Amino acid sequence: MIKLRRLPDLWRQWPITVRDLPIALALALAAVVPALERQGTQLGDLPDRPYDALTVGVVALECLPLAVRRRWPAACLALVSLGFAIDQLRGYHTVAGTGLAIALISAGAHLERRRWVVAGLASAAYVPLAISLDRLGSGEGVAGFTTFYLLLALAWGIGAWLRQNRAAEAERRRHVEQATRTAERTRIARELHDVVTHHVTAMVVQAEAARYLTGAPDKLDQTLTAITGTGRRAVGDLRQLLDLLNPDHRTRDPRTPSVGDLDALVDHSRQAGQQVEFVREGTSGAATGSAEVAAYRVVQEALTNALKHAHGSRTRVRVHHGEGETTVEVSTDGSGSGSASLGGSGRGLAGLRERVTALGGDFSAGAQAGGGFLVRARIPAGNPS
Numbered sequence: 001m002i003k004l005r006r007l008p009d010l011w012r013q014w015p016i017t018v019r020d021l022p023i024a025l026a027l028a029l030a031a032v033v034p035a036l037e038r039q040g041t042q043l044g045d046l047p048d049r050p051y052d053a054l055t056v057g058v059v060a061l062e063c064l065p066l067a068v069r070r071r072w073p074a075a076c077l078a079l080v081s082l083g084f085a086i087d088q089l090r091g092y093h094t095v096a097g098t099g100l101a102i103a104l105i106s107a108g109a110h111l112e113r114r115r116w117v118v119a120g121l122a123s124a125a126y127v128p129l130a131i132s133l134d135r136l137g138s139g140e141g142v143a144g145f146t147t148f149y150l151l152l153a154l155a156w157g158i159g160a161w162l163r164q165n166r167a168a169e170a171e172r173r174r175h176v177e178q179a180t181r182t183a184e185r186t187r188i189a190r191e192l193h194d195v196v197t198h199h200v201t202a203m204v205v206q207a208e209a210a211r212y213l214t215g216a217p218d219k220l221d222q223t224l225t226a227i228t229g230t231g232r233r234a235v236g237d238l239r240q241l242l243d244l245l246n247p248d249h250r251t252r253d254p255r256t257p258s259v260g261d262l263d264a265l266v267d268h269s270r271q272a273g274q275q276v277e278f279v280r281e282g283t284s285g286a287a288t289g290s291a292e293v294a295a296y297r298v299v300q301e302a303l304t305n306a307l308k309h310a311h312g313s314r315t316r317v318r319v320h321h322g323e324g325e326t327t328v329e330v331s332t333d334g335s336g337s338g339s340a341s342l343g344g345s346g347r348g349l350a351g352l353r354e355r356v357t358a359l360g361g362d363f364s365a366g367a368q369a370g371g372g373f374l375v376r377a378r379i380p381a382g383n384p385s
Contacts, residue, residue: 021067023102028063031096040087041097043148044138049091058087062096069106074118077107081122085129089136101155108159109166119156126152190351262299266317269303275314276303282321291379294355295319295326298363301348302330302375310373325361326379333372352377 012019030036038048061083065076080103087097104122111118130145140148266278284292299317306315313333320327349365352375356363361379368374 016070017067020069020071024063024066024099027066027096027099027102028059031059031063031094033095036095038093040093040095041084041100042093043088043145044133044136044140046088046091046133046136046138048093051092051094054086054090055092055094058083058090058092059094059096062087062094062099066099066102066106069103070110073103073107073109073111074114077103077118077122081125085125088129089132100152104152104155105159105162108156109162110159122152122156123149190355261296262317262319265296265300265303269307269315272307273312274303274307275312276317277315278317280319280321284321284326290359291326291361291381294352294359294361294379295328295377297355298328298352298375298377298379299330301352302332304348305373305375306330306332313372324381326381328375328377328379330375331368331372332374349375 031040037051062080065079065083069076080099084097084100087094107118108115126149130140133140134145262278262280266276269276299319303315303317306313310332315330315332318327318329320329352365353363356377356379359379361377363377365375366373
């Protein structure tokens with residue numbers, strides 16, 4: 001069963017000429033089947049002529065070029081048209097004449113350059129054929145020859161319609177791939193912003209504090225150790241994110257943050273000099289998904305902003321796991337020194353709002369009435385990553 005399923009894939013690996021050859025051979029064999037004798041196209045209503053040695057060459061001209069109908073559509077159409085003209089002028093009327101319609105459809109579908117030139121030449125070649133048949137005693141008349149020409153034009157039009165559909169489908173796939181790449185780049189950029197901003201802000205704050213600890217070697221050593229640890233965590237997180245840019249990243253299992261990692265995140269902020277109170281209510285789901293990642297990033301970004309703009313002030317982190325949703329609140333008094341403020345572009349909060357909204361939740365961030373800043377997010381659960 002597995003081998004049978006692989007047959008279409010194996011067939012597509014063959015050269016296109018080999019894949020088109022069976023149609024050419026099948027039509028050529030049909031031309032020598034007695035039951036199909038004299039069943040081909042009869043343009044001009046000329047009397048049938050018995051098959052002779054030239055018939056073999058005519059059938060070959062009408063059928064065998066179909067093997068290159070997609071690779072060299074113009075050459076295929078020219079050879080098949082020549083065979084068809086001889087077929088009609090000699091009065092063989094073989095079923096191989098059907099190859100002309102196949103060649104026209106293929107040319108309309110696969111010819112990329114000079115399409116109108118080929119169409120014009122084919123139309124011009126039809127005129128002397130019609131005149132020659134008329135002189136040989138054809139009873140078709142202008143109406144008959146015109147009708148047959150319109151049928152040939154219809155075959156070309158069908159090929160052109162198939163070509164347009166194929167081009168539209170290719171364009172649609174290109175847009176889907178481009179949108180997917182853009183979404184992936186946006187996601188990675190957002191993750192990079194969250195990780196780098198948090199770690200680098202903590203390092204800058206700790207380094208700023210170390211300047212005033214030259215008289216306390218023990219505290220200075222503790223602060224420098226914290227900076228080293230922060231740097232190592234930043235490098236580790238960056239490596240995980242850069243793995244996503246590797247084409248083989250799906251074969252790996254990069255660690256995804258969740259609300260279960262908040263204790264380490266809070267301790268990290270405390271080492272940077274922030275007074276953080278952390279309260280967790282309820283129990284999170286067993287599975288780590290997009291909601292868990294979003295909750296972690298909300299706390300991370302809020303603590304990063306607190307370090308930037310209200311260093312040393314009191315910050316409260318509350319995470320409540322309710323039924324079907326997780327609520328995150330991070331409030332900062334705003335009474336810190338602010339000496340380590342790094343400024344900000346607002347990109348982090350905008351990215352959080354987009355992330356939470358995409359999961360069907362609510363996000364708000366702004367100043368509190370009594371001073372300070374409050375970040376609040378309600379994130380529905382059940383969104384697997």
